[in-house]
Amino acid sequence: MRTEMRTEMRIPKRTFDAVIVGGGGAGLRAALQLAEANLKVALISKVFPTRSHTVSAQGGITAALANVSDDNWHWHMYDTVKGSDYLGDQDAIEYLCRNAASAVYELEHMGLPFSRLEGGKNAGKIYQRPFGGQSQNYGGEQAIRTCAAADRTGHALLHTLYQRNIAARTQFFDEFFALDLIRDADGYVLGVTALEIETGQPWAFESRATLLATGGACRVFRHSTNAHINTGDGLGMALRAGLPLEDMEFWQFHPTGIPEVGSLISEGVRGEGGFLENKDGEKFMSRYAPNARDLASRDVVARAIAQELRAGRGCGPRGDYVHLKIEHLGAEKIKARLPGIRELSMQFAGADPITDPIPVTPTAHYMMGGIPSNMHGQVVAPIHTGPEEAVPGLYAVGECACVSVHGANRLGGNSLLDLVVFGRAAGMHMIDYLRENPIPRPLPQAEVEKSLGRLARWDKPKGTETVAGLRGDMQKVMQDHCGVYRTEALLKEGLAKLDQVEARLPDAALSDHSRMFNTARLEALELENLMPIARATLVSALARTESRGAHTREDHPQRDDDQWLRHTLYFSENDQLDYKPVKLKPLTVETFQPKERTY
Numbered sequence: 001m002r003t004e005m006r007t008e009m010r011i012p013k014r015t016f017d018a019v020i021v022g023g024g025g026a027g028l029r030a031a032l033q034l035a036e037a038n039l040k041v042a043l044i045s046k047v048f049p050t051r052s053h054t055v056s057a058q059g060g061i062t063a064a065l066a067n068v069s070d071d072n073w074h075w076h077m078y079d080t081v082k083g084s085d086y087l088g089d090q091d092a093i094e095y096l097c098r099n100a101a102s103a104v105y106e107l108e109h110m111g112l113p114f115s116r117l118e119g120g121k122n123a124g125k126i127y128q129r130p131f132g133g134q135s136q137n138y139g140g141e142q143a144i145r146t147c148a149a150a151d152r153t154g155h156a157l158l159h160t161l162y163q164r165n166i167a168a169r170t171q172f173f174d175e176f177f178a179l180d181l182i183r184d185a186d187g188y189v190l191g192v193t194a195l196e197i198e199t200g201q202p203w204a205f206e207s208r209a210t211l212l213a214t215g216g217a218c219r220v221f222r223h224s225t226n227a228h229i230n231t232g233d234g235l236g237m238a239l240r241a242g243l244p245l246e247d248m249e250f251w252q253f254h255p256t257g258i259p260e261v262g263s264l265i266s267e268g269v270r271g272e273g274g275f276l277e278n279k280d281g282e283k284f285m286s287r288y289a290p291n292a293r294d295l296a297s298r299d300v301v302a303r304a305i306a307q308e309l310r311a312g313r314g315c316g317p318r319g320d321y322v323h324l325k326i327e328h329l330g331a332e333k334i335k336a337r338l339p340g341i342r343e344l345s346m347q348f349a350g351a352d353p354i355t356d357p358i359p360v361t362p363t364a365h366y367m368m369g370g371i372p373s374n375m376h377g378q379v380v381a382p383i384h385t386g387p388e389e390a391v392p393g394l395y396a397v398g399e400c401a402c403v404s405v406h407g408a409n410r411l412g413g414n415s416l417l418d419l420v421v422f423g424r425a426a427g428m429h430m431i432d433y434l435r436e437n438p439i440p441r442p443l444p445q446a447e448v449e450k451s452l453g454r455l456a457r458w459d460k461p462k463g464t465e466t467v468a469g470l471r472g473d474m475q476k477v478m479q480d481h482c483g484v485y486r487t488e489a490l491l492k493e494g495l496a497k498l499d500q501v502e503a504r505l506p507d508a509a510l511s512d513h514s515r516m517f518n519t520a521r522l523e524a525l526e527l528e529n530l531m532p533i534a535r536a537t538l539v540s541a542l543a544r545t546e547s548r549g550a551h552t553r554e555d556h557p558q559r560d561d562d563q564w565l566r567h568t569l570y571f572s573e574n575d576q577l578d579y580k581p582v583k584l585k586p587l588t589v590e591t592f593q594p595k596e597r598t599y
């Protein structure tokens, strides 16, 4: 009651037209659209923007430019629908693939230093490499479609977009940690609360439109290719604001991570001609995907490796990895096209790929699910269990969002594309929304207070649990119970173990309560976001009694379109699940009807 009566907020407030949470590719692309329209835009990022995970994207960005192989956007659309195991929404996939080429040319014109083709009639044009699941002519020959800046495409993309934002006068709030959405009783999102990391000062950022671009959450797993900052903060914020998460059972395990360390060895390595071998020197992929072999879709290759390991054909003393070989490409090509990969391999696996095979194993890599959104970036949710509607003032783009263009399995190179295509689309929609909603609504003080209360909880002087201990236990549960292969028993046991870990959370305390640059406090807040994501995943995965894309249920090995051609919606309240139909109708072309998926 006391907080309801306050007239003055007890924390400082900044007011903008729009607030973007996240300085990765998605946040930067959306912010650019708004800043170039002369709107007052704040971009909040918990790390300096060019340290966002987008920086580590290696392989490239997919678009049917036809610089190397015959190509068109409709073939790319077919591959994306098939890659998604038919769970992707075909209207959004058409939008993605149709706009891919113009998005890549736009980046080129902004100054992104793409690698260039040498020789041939297209010499000097953007370099493209083969990537998994990409075909010509609806499942025919391999397409060469993924545009690359050596093996540092994300680095080039992020720096290009950052510089453009500086020029467009986006206001950056670097090292600010967003805490909660501020949502009023009518459901409008009116900004966020955030912690200034350097000083420990909480702020209210008021805005008529707010966009979440907080990236992925693979840190729920123990072994992951993701940065330590990928803790799904935007998803936690959405759940706490009463919004659902979509398709959380679908996590991509990348076939080629370095064992234990998790560092990614890009699919581009197989695109350039690399192949997998088991301990007997067998190129085993031809047994699992006779046509596409090493360039089959990621879920297929990850399962193949897992099978080889189970059958005792893994390499090394523990038989827990397979070999990725590229010696045959020659030193010159490896140094020119895969310099970063060589560096990673030497540093983290102690293997120079010019002479040695790289040890690799499936590793959590990408979240297909996320905050439900449409192709304008608007967050959508069922209102009072009725049909879904846009949440006024709230947008989500990038890995934290589920549009859904990746469905049950994302194709390599389609995420960077997703960031820029839907970042731009969201920016455009926000401009219209801001014009139609010129008057700010009053900030609900009680909501701000609730968020501050959550923050203050970590001032508790003593506790029996540590954040690191709980996080480690949660990650172990997810790794052991929700990996490449799942069963009802395994998931149920996982959920019971997660209950126990969660129950210990109130007993956790920090040993350092200082205000300035207290990273322990941030890790605690991140854990509060990760924990419900783990729960959403286990609950959604337990309910889906079929195998589709990256979700493999050994007790339900078939895909079941009659019952499960639908999206899952998970709500925190009572672990409630709801479902919504897949949008099978594209914008202008014919539906790609679900059929058996083979490579």
Ligand SMILES: Cc1cc2nc3c(=O)[nH]c(=O)nc-3n(C[C@H](O)[C@H](O)[C@H](O)COP(=O)(O)OP(=O)(O)OC[C@H]3O[C@@H](n4cnc5c(N)ncnc54)[C@H](O)[C@@H]3O)c2cc1C
Residues within 6 Å of the ligand: 021, 022, 023, 024, 025, 026, 027, 044, 045, 046, 047, 048, 049, 052, 053, 054, 055, 056, 057, 058, 059, 060, 061, 062, 153, 154, 176, 177, 178, 179, 213, 214, 215, 216, 225, 226, 227, 229, 230, 233, 234, 264, 266, 365, 366, 397, 398, 399, 400, 412, 413, 414, 415, 416, 417, 419
């Ligand atoms: C190693 C690796 C290689 C990859 N390679 C490719 C590839 O070659 N091609 C491809 O298409 N995809 C690739 N992917 C996937 C792709 O890079 C990511 O999905 C994508 O970059 C995510 O971009 P994003 O903008 O959504 O989020 P990110 O780039 O992860 O940025 C998230 C932003 O949110 C901010 N943030 C998060 N929480 C908070 C908070 N609480 N408060 C304030 N700010 C916050 C962070 O500071 C950061 O700025 C790769 C992924 C990995 C991990």
